[in-house]
Amino acid sequence: MKLIKRSDIIFTAAVVAAALLIWGWTATAPRGERALVMLEGREIASLPLNTDTVYTVRGEYTNVLEVKDGEVFVTDTDCPNKTCQKEGAISRAGQTIVCAPNKMTVTVTGGEEGGVDAITQ
Amino acid sequence: MPSRNRELNRFVLSALLIGIALVLSLVDTAVSSAIPFLPGFKLGIANVATLFALYYLGVRETLIISVARCLLAALMSGALTMLFFSLAGGLLSLAVMALLKNRVSMVKVSVAGGIAHNMAQAAVAFFLTATPQVSYYIPPLVLLGAVSGFFIGLLCSVVLQRMMPIDNISK
Numbered sequence: 001m002k003l004i005k006r007s008d009i010i011f012t013a014a015v016v017a018a019a020l021l022i023w024g025w026t027a028t029a030p031r032g033e034r035a036l037v038m039l040e041g042r043e044i045a046s047l048p049l050n051t052d053t054v055y056t057v058r059g060e061y062t063n064v065l066e067v068k069d070g071e072v073f074v075t076d077t078d079c080p081n082k083t084c085q086k087e088g089a090i091s092r093a094g095q096t097i098v099c100a101p102n103k104m105t106v107t108v109t110g111g112e113e114g115g116v117d118a119i120t121q
Numbered sequence: 122m123p124s125r126n127r128e129l130n131r132f133v134l135s136a137l138l139i140g141i142a143l144v145l146s147l148v149d150t151a152v153s154s155a156i157p158f159l160p161g162f163k164l165g166i167a168n169v170a171t172l173f174a175l176y177y178l179g180v181r182e183t184l185i186i187s188v189a190r191c192l193l194a195a196l197m198s199g200a201l202t203m204l205f206f207s208l209a210g211g212l213l214s215l216a217v218m219a220l221l222k223n224r225v226s227m228v229k230v231s232v233a234g235g236i237a238h239n240m241a242q243a244a245v246a247f248f249l250t251a252t253p254q255v256s257y258y259i260p261p262l263v264l265l266g267a268v269s270g271f272f273i274g275l276l277c278s279v280v281l282q283r284m285m286p287i288d289n290i291s292k
Contacts, residue, residue, distance in 0.1 A: 003275065003278045003279065003282070004228055004275060004278070005226055005228070007226070007229075008226055008228035008229055008232075008271075008274070011228075011229055011232065012228070012232050012267055012268070012270075012271040015232065015236070015263065015264075015267040016264055016267050016268060018263075019260045019261070019263040019264035019267065020260070020264060022259075022260040023260035023261055023264065026257065026260065038250070038251075038252050040250075040251060041250070041251025041252060080199075080200050080202075081154075081200060081202075081203070083154075086154070094254070094257055095257060096252070096254040096255065096257045096258070098246055098250055098252070098255055098258070099250075100202055100206075100245075100246050100249045100250060101200075101202050103249055103250050103251070104250065105250050105252040105254055105255070107252070107254040107257075
């Protein structure tokens with residue numbers, strides 16, 4: 001039995017390349033303007049990224065969100081795996097922080113929608 | 122060799138593989154939590170034991186090994202949420218690998234299994250949070266699943282090759 005075939009390497013490389021391409025594409029998205037906070041699928045807050053602020057999400061567990069220098073991140077949580085904290089800061093449209101135990105997500109939403117909203121308000 | 126001994130050997134090997142898979146999934150938790158941007162998700166290192174069992178013992182034993190591993194790992198870590206993630210990942214990757222097993226090479230089976238494992242976890246994250254934005258994680262998850270699947274497949278080929286000369290229980 002041969003350990004590895006040329007087609008194995010080509011197959012894996014193709015999958016990796018496709019994933020990298022799509023990933024790279026999402027990472028070059030424009031900087032977002034608002035952080036949309038969802039709890040159990042419901043929108044509970046929309047924080048403007050240009051204003052430094054601290055926001056606490058209270059669900060089954062607690063996540064403390066901080067907006068600073070146009071980025072949003074989780075500074076503290078009492079959920080068991082603390083994974084949302086390790087996800088770091090996000091700032092580009094579409095990027096998302098997920099806290100599965102608390103059923104909480106934070107998504108950065110695009111600049112244009114926010115701009116229109118700001119004007120119509 | 123009498124068939125009763127053969128059955129006993131398969132039984133003991135299955136038990137051993139549960140132990141190996143359990144240790145590997147604990148190692149996985151430790152290693153995966155060091156990856157900063159993809160927390161909560163696993164590399165699927167325990168798939169080494171699953172893949173080996175699939176080729177050496179068969180689908181039935183592998184299913185038992187996989188489910189037992191998930192339940193025991195959840196008991197040891199105490200996090201119920203993780204049980205959903207690991208069960209979904211383990212079962213979907215096993216289903217995909219069992220379907221592909223006799224069609225393509227082992228490395229490809231492993232890569233597909235790795236991707237399926239991570240996709241199932243993304244699906245669980247989606248159902249738990251009811252947020253479609255979880256899809257943001259799909260590209261890095263496919264990437265990690267493919268890379269870890271590749272090396273797991275390679276490792277498992279080596280192990281199987283070494284085991285074949287002393288084989289008296291595989292199908």
